[in-house]
Amino acid sequence: MATKNDESDSGGALREPGRFRLLIGGEWAEGESGAYEIVNPATESPVGWAPEASAAQAEAAARAAKEAFPEWSRRAPEERSRLLRAAAARLREKQDELVGLVQAETGATMTVTRTMQVPFCANRFERYARGALEPNETPLPPVVTPAGSQGPGTISSGVAVRQPVGVVTCITSYNFPIVNMAGKMGPALAMGNCVVLKPAPQDPLAVIEVARVFDEVGFPRGVVNVVTGSGPEVGAVLTSSPDVDMVSFTGSTGVGVKIYEAGAATMKRLLLELGGKSANLVFDDADVEKAVRGSASVWTFHSGQICIAPTRLFVQRRLYEEFVERMAKFAAVLPVGDPLDRRTVLGPVISAAHRERIEAHIRSGRDEGAEIVAGGGRPTGIDRGFYVEPTLLAGGHNDMTVAREEIFGPVIVAIPFDDEEDGVALANDSEFGLHGYIWSGDEARALRVAKALRTGTVAINGGVQQHPDAPFGGFKMSGIGRDGGWYALDAYSERQSITWL
Secondary structure (H helix, E strand, O other): OOOOOOOOOOOOOEEEOOEEOEEEOOEEEOOOOOEEEEEOOOOOOEEEEEEOOOHHHHHHHHHHHHHHHHHHHHOOHHHHHHHHHHHHHHHHHOHHHHHHHHHHHHOOOHHHHHHHHOHHHHHHHHHHHHHOOOOOEEEEEEEEEOOEOOEOOEEEEEEEEEEEOOEEEEEOOOOOHHHHHHHHHHHHHHOOOEEEEEOOOOOOHHHHHHHHHHHHOOOOOOOEEEOOOOOOHHHHHHHHOOOOOEEEEEOOHHHHHHHHHHHHOOOOEEEEEOOOOOEEEEOOOOOHHHHHHHHOHHHHOHHHOOOOOOOEEEEEHHHHHHHHHHHHHHHHOOOEOOOOOOOOOEOOOOOHHHHHHHHHHHHHHHHOOOEEEEOOOOOOOOOOOOOOOOEEEEOOOOOOHHHHOOOOOOEEEEEEEOOHHHHHHHHHOOOEEOEEEEEOOOHHHHHHHHHHOOOOEEEEOOOOOOOOOOOEOOEEOOEEOOEOHHHHHHHOEEEEEEEEO
16 A cells, blocks of 8 residues: 655655655655565555664754754744644545555554544644644733832732743654654644654554645645654664754653653653553443443454553452453454454454564463453464454453553453452552543442542543543653643643743
8 A cells, every 4th residue: 555656856755656755854865774664464465665764864854853943933823823724634635545554554444544543633733723822821920029128119920931842753653653643743833843753663654644744735844854764773863862852752661761761861851651551440330231342442442552441351349250251252243354344343453573472461361370261362264464362361360460561452351359449459559550441330439439540541431532632641650741632732842931020
């Protein structure tokens, strides 16, 4: 699956069909270290060739962004808003083209791709086109200082001003490549920052096309840059470069720790949205059917490749056996297979290596004493693609590796709990704290439990859908900072105080 060839200097994201380019300082360039193949996770066939940027090209992208920053940061908010709105409109015009590309390189089902992967990207740019026009100054109340030994009485006033940070490196995960990138680019650009995009190595092609759109609609040279690479070299340059002022990263906690360390020497501002192992508490007075369907989102939503997936299933003991049985029956009837088939609910995971990692976790759960009550292997009748059956482990405990580590796949571990106190203790017994779920007919109790959970977001009697303007981020090892809505504008800015007498 390749996008339309374009030989022009201004928009030539492709040199030839299937071969993509980098965007550095307004120029489209081949990767100095060659190119690498992007593979369709469902068919194992080639999608296209991504440019392999060199360390020097990553440094050049950061430098180009730094050079573009003074002029861009002085642009009127109305102009930044206009350009973001134009990019959103152009993305909607290219929706069908982008749907095909995103689906091919991510392996997501057509339902997920058409309803979320592409439309949400344009939605986010439209949101931050509006955000560029939101007030950046907060008046401070006047303070009266009485006359004294230092002189006559005074009245001091001031404002707190939100200023752009500077150059932002945006590094995203592979699960929702352009949606995640739009969530970083939108508020960063709205605030007057310049960006260097570094998409995940598994599926960078659609992100390159998004950068191409920004080039087409007239963003100044150097404001938006994109570099790609199959290994860690490019990311390492962009997280340590003195030309970069901030790193916004979505991905694993292990990589997040390395970014934290790399940025320390230059005091980089950080926004880290890291791993999750979300607790899913089902009380014995819950609407069982609704809770089963919500809990099964691990299997039905992008093959469990979401950081907020409810993978630790804690069920109150009286309901436990019934709930596990119903979950197992649900898994058994889920259509697994070709993501282009509208009937398919569960498609492949991103790569062969990731499938092997998921399978190793399933084996460890079994070896540590859990029972595989659904799935556990590869679906029969599928010869190609990186598929894993929807898997449910039961009879385990919260100290198992499968209950401690993020799997990022269609695997749930079910563990019983006794009462509210026990459920909260189990839910909080994790190094992660990104998201949590509560199912209960007692809404007062659900709210009480939600406030007791050490996690950035809690959904009560609901699934993985997020309020678009709610602050999003994690406690503990799940990250630093918050984005989403107004909070993202704050995240990509510095607070400056200006006072006067």
